[in-house]
Amino acid sequence: MIRFTDVHKRYTNQYEALSGLSFELDKGEMAFLTGHSGAGKSTLLKLIALIERSSSGQVWVNNQNLTRLPKWKVPYYRRKIGLVFQDHNLLHDRTVFDNVALPLIIAGENHREIGRRVRAALDKVGLLGKERNLPIALSGGEQQRVGIARAVVNRPPVLLADEPTGNLDPELSLEIMHLFEQFNQVGVTVFIATHDHELISRLSYRHIALHQGRLA
Amino acid sequence: MLSLNLPNYLLRHLQVMLYSLGQLTRTPVASVMTVLVIGIAIALPAGLYVMLHNIEKVTNQWDDASQISVFLQHTTNDSRGKQLASQLTSWPDIESVDYRSASEALNEFRELSGMDEILDTLPKNPLPPVLLIHPTKSAQQEAIQQLLERLQAMQEVELAELDMAWLQRLRTINETGQRGITIIAVLLSISVLLVIGNTIRLAILSRQTEIKVIKLVGGTNAFVRRPFLYTGFWYGLVGGIIAWLTLLITLLAINGPINKLASLYESQFNLEWLSGQMFISLPLFGLILGVMGAWLAVGRHLNDIEPS
Numbered sequence: 001m002i003r004f005t006d007v008h009k010r011y012t013n014q015y016e017a018l019s020g021l022s023f024e025l026d027k028g029e030m031a032f033l034t035g036h037s038g039a040g041k042s043t044l045l046k047l048i049a050l051i052e053r054s055s056s057g058q059v060w061v062n063n064q065n066l067t068r069l070p071k072w073k074v075p076y077y078r079r080k081i082g083l084v085f086q087d088h089n090l091l092h093d094r095t096v097f098d099n100v101a102l103p104l105i106i107a108g109e110n111h112r113e114i115g116r117r118v119r120a121a122l123d124k125v126g127l128l129g130k131e132r133n134l135p136i137a138l139s140g141g142e143q144q145r146v147g148i149a150r151a152v153v154n155r156p157p158v159l160l161a162d163e164p165t166g167n168l169d170p171e172l173s174l175e176i177m178h179l180f181e182q183f184n185q186v187g188v189t190v191f192i193a194t195h196d197h198e199l200i201s202r203l204s205y206r207h208i209a210l211h212q213g214r215l216a
Numbered sequence: 217m218l219s220l221n222l223p224n225y226l227l228r229h230l231q232v233m234l235y236s237l238g239q240l241t242r243t244p245v246a247s248v249m250t251v252l253v254i255g256i257a258i259a260l261p262a263g264l265y266v267m268l269h270n271i272e273k274v275t276n277q278w279d280d281a282s283q284i285s286v287f288l289q290h291t292t293n294d295s296r297g298k299q300l301a302s303q304l305t306s307w308p309d310i311e312s313v314d315y316r317s318a319s320e321a322l323n324e325f326r327e328l329s330g331m332d333e334i335l336d337t338l339p340k341n342p343l344p345p346v347l348l349i350h351p352t353k354s355a356q357q358e359a360i361q362q363l364l365e366r367l368q369a370m371q372e373v374e375l376a377e378l379d380m381a382w383l384q385r386l387r388t389i390n391e392t393g394q395r396g397i398t399i400i401a402v403l404l405s406i407s408v409l410l411v412i413g414n415t416i417r418l419a420i421l422s423r424q425t426e427i428k429v430i431k432l433v434g435g436t437n438a439f440v441r442r443p444f445l446y447t448g449f450w451y452g453l454v455g456g457i458i459a460w461l462t463l464l465i466t467l468l469a470i471n472g473p474i475n476k477l478a479s480l481y482e483s484q485f486n487l488e489w490l491s492g493q494m495f496i497s498l499p500l501f502g503l504i505l506g507v508m509g510a511w512l513a514v515g516r517h518l519n520d521i522e523p524s
Contacts, residue, residue, distance in 0.1 A: 049432075051523050072436075079434035089429050103433040110224050150433065 254455025412509030452506020456499030
């Protein structure tokens with residue numbers, strides 16, 4: 001599903017964030033991306049989400065060569081990638097419902113379908129009763145679950161998460177991880193960057209460890 | 217992926233259109249100030265245009281009245297004057313001749329100027345008798361010029377003057393004015409573009425997070441651009457309507473004095489409002505400027521805002 005072949009990412013100041021990275025993630029696999037901060041975890045996820053492009057090497061996602069994807073196609077590509085962030089990236093002047101509906105509105109879904117799918121996604125993350133609330137009225141864990149609902153609402157085959165439990169206590173973190181497991185069980189490829197070793201040691205999934213931009 | 221469902225697509229446009237209008241009403245003071253600036257900037261050249269159009273109308277009214285005023289010597293008496301008049305009527309280039317005696321001229325002047333008392337203090341009538349000569353319609357510019365010279369050469373004639381001369385000067389002034397107005401209109405249109413562009417730029421900056429999030433979940437540039445274009449659309453449209461209202465109120469205010477002035481000149485002149493034409497063209501013009509200004513601003517800033 002996700003394949004890196006000899007990927008380098010250099011920034012303009014000669015700093016190499018990723019050097020010669022090769023790995024592969026199967027369709028429907030769930031894996032953790034670990035490493036210290038600065039090891040290149042975020043950079044790697046950004047290459048998959050096409051927020052950044054690799055300096056050399058090839059990145060394939062869902063049988064698509066991202067190195068060759070023209071700029072105007074990037075938005076359509078991103079609709080098939082669910083993204084979850086440490087700081088949620090929610091819009092604070094819109095309700096939970098509107099936040100989750102955003103990807104569907106962008107994709108041009110019709111009104112009834114949007115209502116149906118948003119409620120289904122909120123139901124899955126256990127926030128069905130809070131759709132009229134503003135994000136600010138929710139706890140950190142609940143905000144993260146809104147972020148996850150938004151990431152999965154248009155049923156992407158790939159779900160990426162960058163430190164999704166970074167701001168949560170261990171109990172909530174585990175809850176969030178179980179949520180990701182549920183999506184994985186219905187066939188979504190899940191790739192989670194985290195440095196919480198304690199948490200992932202309690203879950204038996206593959207680790208891809210990064211150290212200074214290389215596989216450790 | 218790109219399957220378009222037309223009613224759905226139009227519905228979304230309508231939603232964005234109303235949404236951006238709603239956004240504007242959330243900051244009423246700022247929005248009102250912006251549309252006022254736009255309205256005034258559009259009203260100014262439009263007002264000048266209406267004024268010029270009316271002046272043109274007045275001068276066109278006088279187009280066929282290219283008459284020659286022949287001022288006779290003070291010593292010329294009435295019978296000689298009338299005799300001259302009938303004599304001149306037989307000239308080939310002359311259609312008709314009116315004789316106005318010195319006292320008739322004085323009465324007319326008294327009536328029109330309202331300077332009765334001053335005129336009464338004068339020891340004698342300062343006005344000479346006048347022959348008003350209407351050349352034939354077919355007479356060319358040159359023929360009229362020759363006619364003028366012949367008249368000037370006559371013994372009893374003090375001064376022969378073509379009334380058209382000042383009219384031609386007025387027309388030239390008018391033409392100059394038209395060029396000036398075009399330049400003013402262009403400059404003010406540019407300033408409207410800049411005002412809208414700048415307002416949209418601020419709107420974009422204040423919604424940077426939103427734009428980033430929209431791009432992260434797959435929003436195209438067109439999707440991001442749309443609400444801002446509609447914001448420009450509303451600014452321009454409302455600005456144009458305000459321009460029209462401003463113009464209407466101004467014309468209403470000066471209509472009275474102008475009618476009075478026209479009656480003083482014994483003219484049938486009526487101020488032409490152009491209100492119907494302007495009611496369409498000003499909002500349309502504003503709307504086009506609004507969308508253009510928004511487009512320029514969004515185009516410049518959209519690519520700067522990428523998720524990182």
